[in-house]
Every structure is written in structure tokens, then in C-alpha cells.
Amino acid sequence: MLSARKKATAIKNVQIHAKDTGSPEVQVSILSKKIVELTKHLKEHAKDNHSRRGLIQMVANRRTHLKYLQTSNKKRYDTVTKKLGLK
Numbered sequence: 001m002l003s004a005r006k007k008a009t010a011i012k013n014v015q016i017h018a019k020d021t022g023s024p025e026v027q028v029s030i031l032s033k034k035i036v037e038l039t040k041h042l043k044e045h046a047k048d049n050h051s052r053r054g055l056i057q058m059v060a061n062r063r064t065h066l067k068y069l070q071t072s073n074k075k076r077y078d079t080v081t082k083k084l085g086l087k
Contacts, residue, residue: 002033014083024065025080031062032084 002010010033014025038055042048066086069077081087 002030002037006033014080024069025076028062028065028069028080028086029084031058031065032086034058035062 007030010029011021011026014029015021016023016025020026035055035058038051038058042052042055045051066077066081069080
């Protein structure tokens with residue numbers, strides 16, 4: 001689970017305006033942080049299949065958001081992937 005501080009920094013790094021919390025860029029950033037945290041958890045607890053299922057869902061959700069960004073606004077997609085190191 002993400003702490004409020006980590007979530008706030010994830011939002012602050014990619015937000016478009018001051019009160020932006022729902023744009024695809026912010027959603028991708030939050031999901032990326034959650035994926036990293038859950039990956040660390042699964043390295044320690046390899047048999048936790050419920051968390052593994054959640055991880056797979058988060059990866060699919062992030063992929064969906066990125067695909068939307070790629071088709072709607074290529075420039076924003078490029079900046080997000082560069083900032084988050086996804087490519």
C-alpha cells in the first residue's frame with residue numbers, strides 16, 4: 001500500500017495543473033508506484049497469489065491508460081513514459 005507522501009510525490013511529478021488528480025498521466029504514475037511496491041512484496045512472499053492477481057490487474061490498467069494517451073495525445077504519452085522511465 002502506498003503512503004500518502006509517496007502518492008503525493010507521484011502526483012506532483014506529472015500533474016498538469018495544481019489540482020490535477022485524475023488525468024491519465026497521474027493515474028499511470030500512481031499505478032507505477034503501486035506496481036513497484038507490490039513487486040517488492042511478491043519477491044518476499046512468492047506464494048501470495050491474491051496479491052499477484054492484483055498486480056496483474058494494475059499492470060493491465062496502466063497499459064490501458066498508456067494506450068489511451070498514445071492514441072489521443074502522443075506528446076503527453078512521450079513525456080509521461082520519459083518521466084517514469086517506462087520505455
